[in-house]
Amino acid sequence: MQLSSQLSRQLCFLRIILISLPLLIIGCDAGDGDGLDENGLAIENTPAAIDLFSRVQSEVFTARCIACHIGASAPLGLDLSEGNAYANIVSVTSTQQSTMMLISPNNPEESYLVKKIRGDSDITGAQMPRNGPPFLSDNQIQLVIDWVNAGAKATASSGAEETINAGAEETTDDNEFVATLSDFTNYASWQAIDYSIDASNPALGTAHKGDDAAYSRRTYKNATAQASTGEYAIGSILVKEVVTWQDGDKEFSPMAGLNAMVKRGGEFNSGNGGWEWFDIASDVTAINGQGADLMGGMCDACHSQAESQTGGLDYVFPYPSEYIASAADFADYEDWELIEKRSDQNSLLGEIAHKADDPDAIRRIYKKQLYAYPDTAEQGYPVGTIIVLEVEQNDAITEVTAMVKRGGTFNTDNHYWEWFMLAPLDLSIMVDDSGEARGANLMGGMCNSCHSGANPTTGDGIDYVFEHKDDPFNHP
Ligand code: HEC
Ligand code: HEC
Ligand code: HEC
Numbered sequence: 001m002q003l004s005s006q007l008s009r010q011l012c013f014l015r016i017i018l019i020s021l022p023l024l025i026i027g028c029d030a031g032d033g034d035g036l037d038e039n040g041l042a043i044e045n046t047p048a049a050i051d052l053f054s055r056v057q058s059e060v061f062t063a064r065c066i067a068c069h070i071g072a073s074a075p076l077g078l079d080l081s082e083g084n085a086y087a088n089i090v091s092v093t094s095t096q097q098s099t100m101m102l103i104s105p106n107n108p109e110e111s112y113l114v115k116k117i118r119g120d121s122d123i124t125g126a127q128m129p130r131n132g133p134p135f136l137s138d139n140q141i142q143l144v145i146d147w148v149n150a151g152a153k154a155t156a157s158s159g160a161e162e163t164i165n166a167g168a169e170e171t172t173d174d175n176e177f178v179a180t181l182s183d184f185t186n187y188a189s190w191q192a193i194d195y196s197i198d199a200s201n202p203a204l205g206t207a208h209k210g211d212d213a214a215y216s217r218r219t220y221k222n223a224t225a226q227a228s229t230g231e232y233a234i235g236s237i238l239v240k241e242v243v244t245w246q247d248g249d250k251e252f253s254p255m256a257g258l259n260a261m262v263k264r265g266g267e268f269n270s271g272n273g274g275w276e277w278f279d280i281a282s283d284v285t286a287i288n289g290q291g292a293d294l295m296g297g298m299c300d301a302c303h304s305q306a307e308s309q310t311g312g313l314d315y316v317f318p319y320p321s322e323y324i325a326s327a328a329d330f331a332d333y334e335d336w337e338l339i340e341k342r343s344d345q346n347s348l349l350g351e352i353a354h355k356a357d358d359p360d361a362i363r364r365i366y367k368k369q370l371y372a373y374p375d376t377a378e379q380g381y382p383v384g385t386i387i388v389l390e391v392e393q394n395d396a397i398t399e400v401t402a403m404v405k406r407g408g409t410f411n412t413d414n415h416y417w418e419w420f421m422l423a424p425l426d427l428s429i430m431v432d433d434s435g436e437a438r439g440a441n442l443m444g445g446m447c448n449s450c451h452s453g454a455n456p457t458t459g460d461g462i463d464y465v466f467e468h469k470d471d472p473f474n475h476p
Contacts, residue, residue, distance in 0.1 A: 052147040053086065053154055060117075060140050061085050062223045064129045067191065070226070073409060075130075078102075082227045086154050089113055096124035105152040108145045117141055131415070133457055176266030177235040179276065184260060185284055187220045187239040194219035194319030195382030197372040201317055203305045209253050214244045216371040216382070219319065225263075231314045234265035234274070238316060244371055245472040252282035261299070261315065268292065272300045273315045322408030323384040325418065330402055330427050333366045333388040340365035340468040348460060353450060355391045355399055362392040365468055373473045380415050380463030383407035387465060390424075397424040403451070403464070411440035411448070415464055419447040 061069075061080040069080040076095040079088055089102040094112040104110040112123075117136050119127030127135055147153075196217045204210035208217050218241045225236035239260045242253040252258060260278040268274055269292035277294035280287055292300065303315040311318030341364045349356035354363060368386040383405050391399040400422040407416045419442040421430045430437040441448070454461030461467040462474045 052143070052150055053152075056144055056147050057082055057085060058223065060136065060144060062191075062226070063189065064136060064140075066226060068130060068412070071229075075412075082223050084227070090152050090154075103148060103152050106149060108148040111148055114141075114144060114148065117144065126413075130412070133455075175234050176268065177262065177264055179237065179260075179262045179264070179278070181280075181284070181287055183222075183237060183262075184239060184278075184280055187222075187237075187260075187284070190220040190222050190239070191226050192218050192220050193226075194317075195372065195384070196319060197369045197382050198320075198384055201309075203302060203309070203317065207302060208240060208256070208259070209242050213369075214371060215242050215253060216244070216369070216373060217242050218382075231273075232263045232316065234263050236263040237261070239280075243373075245373070250373075257282040258284070259299075261303070269300070272304065275300070275303075275315050320383050320407070322410065323404065323406055325386065325402075325404040325406070325420070327422075327428050329368075329386060329404070330388060330400075330420075330422055333368070333386075333390075333402075333427075336366040336368045336388070337370040337470070338364060339367045339370075339387075339470040348450075348453065348466065350450065353446075354389060354401070355393060358393055360393065361398075363389060364392070365389050367471060370472065374462045374465075381405045381465065383416070388422075400424050400427065401447075403447070414440065414448040414452060417448075417451070417464055419443070 062082060065080045068075055069078050071079060071081070074080070077088075078095075079085070090105065092102050094100050094102050097112055100110060100112040100115075102111065102113045108114045113128075115123050116125075116128045118141060119135065129135065194217075196219070199210040199213075201210070209215040210217070220239045220241070222235075222237040224233050225238055227233070228236055237260060239258065242257050242259075243250050244253070245251065256279055258280040260280060262276045262278065263274055264276040265274045268276060272292065276290060276292065277299040278287060279289035279294060289295075300315075303317070306312035306315050306317045309318050341362065343360065343362045345356065345359065351357060355361040366388045369382075369384070372382045372385045374381045384407075385405040386402065387404075388400065388402045390397050402420040402422060404418045404420065405416055406418040410416055410418060418438060418440065421432075421437040421442065422428065423430050448464075451464040451466075454464050454466045456462060459467075465471075465474055467474055
């Protein structure tokens, strides 16, 4: 690094006051080696206690909970995002069991949040995180318990918090976050928010391989970006991955496979929202290019259109949080990639599903967006993924069913899938007594319950999709 270690320590200190404790601890402490006491007045008082809640926030809540527990639509109003979690849980009554606090300081056994992450038998609803397994590791659960036992403090002392806040006010004028390579190292563990697999954004053109169906594009947000409401806070980082699969292995696009935008702030690129643009080596070992005018100013110029799109904001394009399919989405399914053709007696079909009672029936499975890949940690297949199964008997198609990753708040108990029955003749959505044959609970909930068996635990698939030999990545 060209920065002197003194300067880099000062930058780290800036980050304490401007960004957040967890970032500081991950982003600076390790590199500094000798800790932060020279500059970090608040920290030196009681490092351990500060460490605990910021670790609970970053290693548990931000890592595993805010996929759901964020913002106004968080389940039971429980927002666990950075800056909000503490006030929503400590000495706050549980909605599900009103005789208990979510966190009762010094008393983990009377803390309902602890019981929910352990999956105690007397909880209401499911073990958290709701999308497990995997659930939290023993170490992660112990970290929460240790923090509760230590008094469930926000910081070492309220004095420390005030010092930090006072510092932030004093330096608002030269608020600036200067990212270095280490700020990107862990990007793959951040929340993935945008899968943009269908290249439907009108601004995209050939950028980010938007014109090449063999590539999928995914965006990761750091905790600061994730917690921002309205314009992005200084220190926000968004990373864009552009990848394809060759022989089952993930490969980055040779051109700009890994890009990022960082809200730098200060005087930097103030005409364009204070964003700095980055081109990063796909193994995150080098920054290949950075600045306000990267790519001859085209990052700025194209991204400045984001604001004019519904849901776009502050140079960041909108992303599909919910995909509501219509009959037209299925019309050409026979042209999609065929990921399975078989007629054997698959025991997972339980004898009757998908005409399994006919030994001569042929099942063919087609997938749109072949390169839409599951994020096994959290959301599974990207919003907008569509899979169709057709059954052929005596040279005629006799059954067509489909599953669409709808997203949003739809069927949250079953990984956001919507199920469909289509008329084999014209591929319209079939009509049954209750109206159109589509929804979360189609077939009395049996699509959900049988398909929930397709997961890494059983080894039969991923995210409600059974294993198929020609799907590049749903093999366990
Ligand atoms: C996939 C979405 C999802 C994830 C991820 C998730 N939750 Fe939940 N959470 C829910 C839903 C839905 C409910 C209500 C239904 C239930 O309890 O099963 C809930 C309820 C809760 C409740 C009960 C709140 C009350 O007031 O009684 C707590 C506590 C909780 N979650 C904590 C967590 C924690 C801690 C994590 C991360 C370790 C987490 N959740 C991850 C969806 C999620
Ligand atoms: C011609 C338009 C265009 C250009 C040029 C462009 N982008 Fe993008 N970028 C997009 C669109 C559209 C998205 C939205 C996601 C999608 O559809 O893939 C996006 C998404 C991103 C994201 C994720 C955050 C978001 O806005 O969704 C990052 C980070 C990003 N681009 C970085 C860059 C960088 C760095 C450059 C310059 C090297 C660049 N982009 C050049 C159009 C462009
Ligand atoms: C008793 C279990 C069972 C039920 C109930 C069931 N399915 Fe399936 N489904 C399967 C199995 C097993 C496969 C894989 C077939 C194969 O590879 O032979 C499958 C395959 C599929 C596929 C292709 C993607 C995949 O996961 O392989 C779709 C789409 C599908 N089913 C839709 C539905 C819909 C819609 C319903 C409800 C109307 C439903 N299924 C009910 C067991 C079931």
